[in-house]
Amino acid sequence: MPQEDKAQEPSVTFKVKAGLPSDPQEMEVHAAEGDLKPWDLESLPGFQHMGKPYPRFDGPLKVTGRARYTYDIKLPGMLYGRMVGATIPAGTIVSIDTTKAEALPGVKAVWSTESKKVRFAGQDVAAVAAVSPEVAMDAARLVEVTYEEKPFIHELRAAMEDGAPLVFTEGEAPGGEDQRVRGNVAGPRRGGRGNVAAGFAQAAATIESTYYLPVHTHSCLETHGVVAHWEGEQLTVYSSTQGVYATREGLAEALETDRKNVRVICEHMGGGFGSKLSPSATGSAFAMVACKLAKKAGAPVKLMLDRHQEQLCTGNAPSAQITVKIGAKKDGTLTAVEYTSYGSAGVAGGAGTAGPANTLYANNPNLKVEEYAVFTNTGPSAPLRAPGHSQGAFALESAMDELAEKLGIDPLELRKKNESSPIRAAEYDPGVKAIGWERRNKKAGDTPGPKKRGIGMANGNWYVFANPNVTVEVKIHRDGSVELFSGSQDIGTGFRTAMAVVAAEELGIAPTDITSHVGDTQYPQGPSSGGSVTTNSVAPAVRLAANEAKKKLFEVAAKALDADPGELKSEGGKVFVAADPARALSFKEAASKMPGEVIDCSADRKTQYETFRRDLAGTQFAEVEVDTETGEVRVLKMVSVNDCGFPVNSLTAKNQVIGAMIQGVSWALLEDRIVDPNVGTMVNPNLEAYKILSPKDMFEAESILVPQANLGNNTSVAGLGEPPIVPTLGAVANAIYNATGARLRELPMTPDRVLAALAEAEGRA
Amino acid sequence: MARKLPAAEDQSRAPGFSRRNFLKTAGVGAAASTVVGVGGACTKEPTVIGPDATTLRLRVNGTTQTVTVEPRVTLLNALRNELDLTGAKEVCNRGACGGCTVLLDGDPIKACMMLAADAEGHEITTVEGLGSPDEMSPLQKAFVEADALQCGFCTPGFVVSGTALLAKNPDPTLDEIKDGLAGNLCRCGTYSRIFEAVQKTARRG
Numbered sequence: 001m002p003q004e005d006k007a008q009e010p011s012v013t014f015k016v017k018a019g020l021p022s023d024p025q026e027m028e029v030h031a032a033e034g035d036l037k038p039w040d041l042e043s044l045p046g047f048q049h050m051g052k053p054y055p056r057f058d059g060p061l062k063v064t065g066r067a068r069y070t071y072d073i074k075l076p077g078m079l080y081g082r083m084v085g086a087t088i089p090a091g092t093i094v095s096i097d098t099t100k101a102e103a104l105p106g107v108k109a110v111w112s113t114e115s116k117k118v119r120f121a122g123q124d125v126a127a128v129a130a131v132s133p134e135v136a137m138d139a140a141r142l143v144e145v146t147y148e149e150k151p152f153i154h155e156l157r158a159a160m161e162d163g164a165p166l167v168f169t170e171g172e173a174p175g176g177e178d179q180r181v182r183g184n185v186a187g188p189r190r191g192g193r194g195n196v197a198a199g200f201a202q203a204a205a206t207i208e209s210t211y212y213l214p215v216h217t218h219s220c221l222e223t224h225g226v227v228a229h230w231e232g233e234q235l236t237v238y239s240s241t242q243g244v245y246a247t248r249e250g251l252a253e254a255l256e257t258d259r260k261n262v263r264v265i266c267e268h269m270g271g272g273f274g275s276k277l278s279p280s281a282t283g284s285a286f287a288m289v290a291c292k293l294a295k296k297a298g299a300p301v302k303l304m305l306d307r308h309q310e311q312l313c314t315g316n317a318p319s320a321q322i323t324v325k326i327g328a329k330k331d332g333t334l335t336a337v338e339y340t341s342y343g344s345a346g347v348a349g350g351a352g353t354a355g356p357a358n359t360l361y362a363n364n365p366n367l368k369v370e371e372y373a374v375f376t377n378t379g380p381s382a383p384l385r386a387p388g389h390s391q392g393a394f395a396l397e398s399a400m401d402e403l404a405e406k407l408g409i410d411p412l413e414l415r416k417k418n419e420s421s422p423i424r425a426a427e428y429d430p431g432v433k434a435i436g437w438e439r440r441n442k443k444a445g446d447t448p449g450p451k452k453r454g455i456g457m458a459n460g461n462w463y464v465f466a467n468p469n470v471t472v473e474v475k476i477h478r479d480g481s482v483e484l485f486s487g488s489q490d491i492g493t494g495f496r497t498a499m500a501v502v503a504a505e506e507l508g509i510a511p512t513d514i515t516s517h518v519g520d521t522q523y524p525q526g527p528s529s530g531g532s533v534t535t536n537s538v539a540p541a542v543r544l545a546a547n548e549a550k551k552k553l554f555e556v557a558a559k560a561l562d563a564d565p566g567e568l569k570s571e572g573g574k575v576f577v578a579a580d581p582a583r584a585l586s587f588k589e590a591a592s593k594m595p596g597e598v599i600d601c602s603a604d605r606k607t608q609y610e611t612f613r614r615d616l617a618g619t620q621f622a623e624v625e626v627d628t629e630t631g632e633v634r635v636l637k638m639v640s641v642n643d644c645g646f647p648v649n650s651l652t653a654k655n656q657v658i659g660a661m662i663q664g665v666s667w668a669l670l671e672d673r674i675v676d677p678n679v680g681t682m683v684n685p686n687l688e689a690y691k692i693l694s695p696k697d698m699f700e701a702e703s704i705l706v707p708q709a710n711l712g713n714n715t716s717v718a719g720l721g722e723p724p725i726v727p728t729l730g731a732v733a734n735a736i737y738n739a740t741g742a743r744l745r746e747l748p749m750t751p752d753r754v755l756a757a758l759a760e761a762e763g764r765a
Numbered sequence: 766m767a768r769k770l771p772a773a774e775d776q777s778r779a780p781g782f783s784r785r786n787f788l789k790t791a792g793v794g795a796a797a798s799t800v801v802g803v804g805g806a807c808t809k810e811p812t813v814i815g816p817d818a819t820t821l822r823l824r825v826n827g828t829t830q831t832v833t834v835e836p837r838v839t840l841l842n843a844l845r846n847e848l849d850l851t852g853a854k855e856v857c858n859r860g861a862c863g864g865c866t867v868l869l870d871g872d873p874i875k876a877c878m879m880l881a882a883d884a885e886g887h888e889i890t891t892v893e894g895l896g897s898p899d900e901m902s903p904l905q906k907a908f909v910e911a912d913a914l915q916c917g918f919c920t921p922g923f924v925v926s927g928t929a930l931l932a933k934n935p936d937p938t939l940d941e942i943k944d945g946l947a948g949n950l951c952r953c954g955t956y957s958r959i960f961e962a963v964q965k966t967a968r969r970g
Contacts, residue, residue, distance in 0.1 A: 065852015
């Protein structure tokens with residue numbers, strides 16, 4: 001993702017106050033010409049709306065069942081599509097016979113793949129469209145596929161063994177031609193600095209451990225799906241997607257039509273977490289298939305995957321086996337970190353799971369990172385909320401805890417000692433206070449009784465990514481009503497509400513006075529929602545467009561107020577002379593003076609420039625209770641302290657953070673994609689055996705946001721969707737250790753593993 | 766909205782099930798469900814309906830509606846595809862997640878696990894029947910205020926389950942709230958905000 005340190009010439013220089021309010025730093029930033037002076041620490045006390053809590057605008061529609069998701073779209077004459085997936089994990093398709101399906105009354109169109117090779121169970125084979133979902137299911141069952149089966153390999157560690165069946169033959173593997181592939185293992189991708197051998201030679205203590213994480217699936221509640229509707233050459237696609245523009249580009253290419261002929265709409269969407277960034281999905285071309293079925297049938301087609309299909313072909317997070325070796329001086333100063341990870345993205349590349357190893361504890365002079373990708377006959381992975389980082393932080397932060405134990409240093413002090421981010425350095429204390437760090441066991445497991453409580457912590461980070469290819473339109477109508485348009489979609493983060501908050505701050509009216517229109521390629525270009533880019537990519541363009549509109553409104557109002565436009569200010573729904581606030585018009589009155597019917601301003605996002613910090617800091621604390629007789633773990637409380645530049649809407653921002661902790665605890669304790677080693681299909685492709693955290697498992701969750709002027713753009717905002725899930729797995733594992741003295745190095749931390757770790761710990765004692 | 770589907774031709778070789786057998790089973794199931802008392806006494810003999818689409822009368826949100834569907838159509842699909850009440854969602858289609866929760870005579874049930882035919886004679890309330898964007902129920906309002914949602918796909922199910930909980934227990938403890946909502950899943954992670962919304966509504970009476 002693009003991130004420019006400096007705007008292209010010509011640029012304009014701004015002197016700003018950056019960083020934390022408690023420690024302001026003078027900074028110069030170089031913005032593209034025409035950009036606004038950025039909001040910095042001096043803007044913070046004067047904010048009317050930024051950072052305050054606003055209920056999301058789409059709330060009333062969603063709580064009353066009126067919000068129309070892709071799954072809820074119904075068009076006249078609409079047919080129901082259904083995909084048919086491969087039932088074997090590896091082999092060749094000998095034949096696909098759709099004649100019986102086609103002959104079934106009510107079936108209007110059938111599609112089958114031209115591809116012959118099968119590499120995972122669930123891969124696209126055929127599809128049908130029929131007059132009802134029930135008939136479509138009948139038809140799907142009538143598709144007869146003959147396979148020639150081949151040996152397959154189902155799991156990361158098994159795939160690394162000598163003689164394991166090969167997922168790809170030579171030259172077929174994804175990931176580029178220059179990579180080294182041996183058996184099913186590709187890589188390594190290397191990173192690092194200094195000399196680790198020299199670093200370990202200086203160490204007073206060294207630990208080395210290996211950790212293992214299974215595959216997690218995204219399990220979005222709204223499955224992937226589209227409604228495809230042709231009107232002549234014009235195609236309208238309602239899609240449950242994280243990128244309406246990316247979907248349009250992908251479908252136009254696949255269908256060999258111009259982008260102008262394709263409109264993609266996503267008004268509301270039921271969860272993506274990274275799996276809905278492709279036009280269809282990483283393991284299926286269902287959207288393209290739905291468009292073809294619709295064309296063939298001459299009728300709109302709705303094609304939603306079912307839960308089983310969703311679990312197989314829409315992506316997942318790589319499993320990982322990670323070995324971490326850390327050396328440190330007696331006082332805890334790190335001397336070397338060696339990090340080796342093997343990740344499996346199934347049949348896809350992109351299995352990097354080193355995550356934060358490259359950037360956390362940047363003061364450590366000696367670092368060696370090697371990341372390998374291991375191929376298995378399972379569905380391709382997709383980015384999942386801070387890809388590679390939750391896995392990487394679980395290993396690295398568990399290892400830091402093991403090191404602290406070996407050195408006899410408080411784990412918090414060890415991290416403080418090696419802290420390289422001034423923001424995280426300021427985050428420790430509020431977290432420590434909120435969790436009550438002093439209550440932790442001084443000696444791990446040192447509490448009486450079978451139910452043992454403990455407290456642990458872990459760190460995480462993420463980056464400031466921005467997509468500059470953004471335009472926003474703001475309209476002030478003559479009646480004073482205001483609209484905002486961005487093609488980017490609201491995937492549940494509260495994007496549409498946050499953008500209204502930014503515009504409201506600039507226009508001096510209430511966020512609720514603004515209607516945000518999002519999620520449609522008819523609106524100006526916006527980024528896909530991945531990498532926590534949406535807010536910080538779009539917000540600066542919102543501010544610019546609102547500023548343009550404000551300037552035009554001021555020209556109109558200035559005449560009425562007998563003042564210069566430059567003397568005016570807008571705040572609290574009024575336009576007034578800054579030096580004499582009694583000379584004022586209401587916003588509506590000012591708008592009524594415009595010569596035409598509308599002030600309509602569009603603005604492009606200016607280039608991203610210098611940030612105070614390139615990475616976003618986070619730290620998390622967990623308190624758990626472990627039943628040492630049953631092995632059951634309950635998380636009692638979690639505290640997350642995070643930086644996202646200036647938060648836009650504290651209500652929805654904290655919701656993101658708490659949600660990340662919940663999803664993280666779910667990964668830590670429950671989630672595990674199980675593949676049958678005998679037949680190579682997923683054993684738990686549902687939501688009752690693929691367990692996610694339920695209300696009964698819920699803990700007390702607290703989000704503490706640390707606002708800081710991070711610059712980079714004219715609003716100083718940065719994304720927050722991903723950072724707070726990075727530390728969670730490690731924080732829970734470290735809390736379990738503090739409670740029991742048992743070290744859990746494999747996820748999920750289910751009762752059987754907890755009991756085994758307890759037995760191991762007892763054996764050691 | 767109602768439509769008549771042509772009868773399927775020979776499906777005896779379709780793998781998995783025979784439609785005709787399934788319908789007989791469904792008929793027996795309907796009878797059995799009255800025996801176990803899903804919703805009051807039924808003195809009628811078991812009837813076998815189908816295999817073609819059949820007309821059903823459903824009491825939904827206080828009005829009687831007619832749908833013509835194959836007897837195998839679930840209550841969820843009848844509500845969504847025939848009556849355009851799309852608040853209830855299919856998420857797991859196995860009764861594991863609560864996304865399709867509606868009230869049947871005041872009790873929360875999973876609409877994906879019940880045939881539309883079995884819902885005849887019962888009072889069905891969907892999330893749409895609890896309030897509208899302009900006139901939200903107290904719980905719906907509290908959900909919005911507490912921001913007890915993100916993507917919102919699970920929200921209708923939680924609102925219906927929470928409504929049923931508060932109807933039975935107007936002043937629940939946190940543990941009782943967790944119990945009352947235990948059949949619903951959220952993936953974005955909004956549980957604590959949902960608890961807050963239910964507690965607020967209870968306190969407001």
